[in-house]
Amino acid sequence: MFLSDRAQAALSFLEGERLRGNRPDTLAKSWQCVSLTKRLKKMSVCRSELDAWEALGELRKQGYLASTWAIESRSRVSQKVAFSEREQQRLISSMRRVSPALDLQNGQIVQWERALNGLLADWSLEDQRRLAEGFRRLESDTPEVYELTAFQASARYLLGSSKLLGSLQPLARTFEIDISRFARPVVRVLVSSPDHPERLLLIENPQSFDQACRCGLNRRIALVCSFGYGLSLAEALDRPDDVRLIGDGQSTPDLSMLLSLPQPAYWGDLDPEGFRIYQRLKLSVPRLALSALYGPMIDAMADGIGHPLSRATGKRGQIGTEAARGLDQEYLDDDAIGTLAGQAIPDGRWPDHLRDAPA
Numbered sequence: 601m602f603l604s605d606r607a608q609a610a611l612s613f614l615e616g617e618r619l620r621g622n623r624p625d626t627l628a629k630s631w632q633c634v635s636l637t638k639r640l641k642k643m644s645v646c647r648s649e650l651d652a653w654e655a656l657g658e659l660r661k662q663g664y665l666a667s668t669w670a671i672e673s674r675s676r677v678s679q680k681v682a683f684s685e686r687e688q689q690r691l692i693s694s695m696r697r698v699s700p701a702l703d704l705q706n707g708q709i710v711q712w713e714r715a716l717n718g719l720l721a722d723w724s725l726e727d728q729r730r731l732a733e734g735f736r737r738l739e740s741d742t743p744e745v746y747e748l749t750a751f752q753a754s755a756r757y758l759l760g761s762s763k764l765l766g767s768l769q770p771l772a773r774t775f776e777i778d779i780s781r782f783a784r785p786v787v788r789v790l791v792s793s794p795d796h797p798e799r800l801l802l803i804e805n806p807q808s809f810d811q812a813c814r815c816g817l818n819r820r821i822a823l824v825c826s827f828g829y830g831l832s833l834a835e836a837l838d839r840p841d842d843v844r845l846i847g848d849g850q851s852t853p854d855l856s857m858l859l860s861l862p863q864p865a866y867w868g869d870l871d872p873e874g875f876r877i878y879q880r881l882k883l884s885v886p887r888l889a890l891s892a893l894y895g896p897m898i899d900a901m902a903d904g905i906g907h908p909l910s911r912a913t914g915k916r917g918q919i920g921t922e923a924a925r926g927l928d929q930e931y932l933d934d935d936a937i938g939t940l941a942g943q944a945i946p947d948g949r950w951p952d953h954l955r956d957a958p959a
Contacts, residue, residue, distance in 0.1 A: 603662065604883055606646050610655040611664055612770040613645045615691065616707035618683070627691055630682035633667075644780060656681060663687070699725055702732045708774040715771055727759065734758040735775040742777065750782040790825040791845045791858070797822035800861040801891060801941060804868030804877065808929045815938045822858050859885060865944050867891035870901060871909065871926035872954050890950065892943035893929070896936050898951065901927050924953050 603611070618626050637652035646652040659665045660681070667681040683691070691710050698709045698716070712720075712728075720728065738745060738757040745753055754765030765772055769779050790806070792813050800822045803809045809825035817823060824845075845855060864885055868874040882888045900906075906925035 604655070604658060605880070606651055606655040607658040607662075608770055609645050609773065610640055610652065611659055612711060612773045613640065613643065614683070615710050616774050618691075618707075627683055627688045630680040633679045633681055636681070644778065699728070701725065702728060704732065705774070708771070711771045711774050715768060719767055730759055731764070735772065735777070738772075739775045739777055743781070746778075746781040747783060749785045750779055751785065753782060789845050789855075791823065792818035793822035793858070794819055797858075797861060799942065800824065800858050800864040802864070802866045802881065802888075803929075804866075804874065805929060808867070808932075811930070811934070812937055812941065815934050815941075817937065817941050821941060822861060824858060863887075863889065863944060865889050865891040867893045867929060867941075869926060869928045870894060870897045870906075870951075870954065872924060875950055875955055889944035890947060892940040892945050893932060893937060894949070895940060895945055897927050897929070897931060898949055900931065901925065901951065905931075 614631075618629065633653075633656065637646075637649045637656065640646045640652035640655070641649050646655055656665065660667055663684055664687050665681050666684040667679060698704060698712045702712065704712055712732075716723075720731075723731075734757045738753060741757075745757075748756070750765050751762040755762040758764040765777075765779070772779060790809060792809075798820050801812070801817070801824070803812060803823060803825050806825050809823060812818070812823050845858075864887055866878050866881055866888055867890075868877055878888070878890065906927045909924060909926055
């Protein structure tokens, strides 16, 4: 089930609040919504009180929270919210599955168990122990460690991997590590655009970006290569001065201008992670639509073309139903790209069994 970044951050904070004292019996206690939203903003869990209200509303709709009021109404009455019965039982049961050898607190145990059901599913106990020790050393070295970028800190503290800190953010928060405080690296993004582009197309993979340029799309459409998570539009919009657009000798407009173009669309791989990337980008660009280039890919998958989500295809760890398979965007030929790139399709065309990506 997909949760936005802000909802995931709020959920991690609430879990830590209730379990920090090693007392699972507090799980049924409620929060007063108005003061809770103020606290979520004060603790930098959410960017604003409005952001906090919407995060709580999302958690209620997804079944994590229970309330007698509609949180999304943001009524100023003294409404209360608590973990749902389903979530209370999940949190209690999760405490029994993480090895005591990791020496974790209850709030950390909950997130660790969640990671064991996802990204850490195939990790040995020894690697888990080293990861826990790395998080504790990282926590002890704050605030000085925030002078590093998150990639540098991750590689130096977490088993030499520059990506673990970013992929395990909910877990990092339980160790009092604030990802937003690390030094911000300059984001470099590929763009190819005419002087007066008709619209914007975000492309996930560099090979497909190159193919679109060879097909001449950049003579009428602004093309931006996102490199998967290499382009986080949410982050880019928050700090446009740190974004550098790298062109190919043609017109290179600034990011704000590109995002204001009509009918922005996204084209990437047809798999659960592709939909997750689209949903994440859509949080920052609500007008974003799926490119019509997905049309023939969806039709091909319906005809039985596609690959398993496995290590061999580079898709190991993606979550979906048993029927979930993948089809990479490089599948399309030049004719399809030249014909369909300027159009969009409704979200409803995305196969239902490919919508369940990891949060």
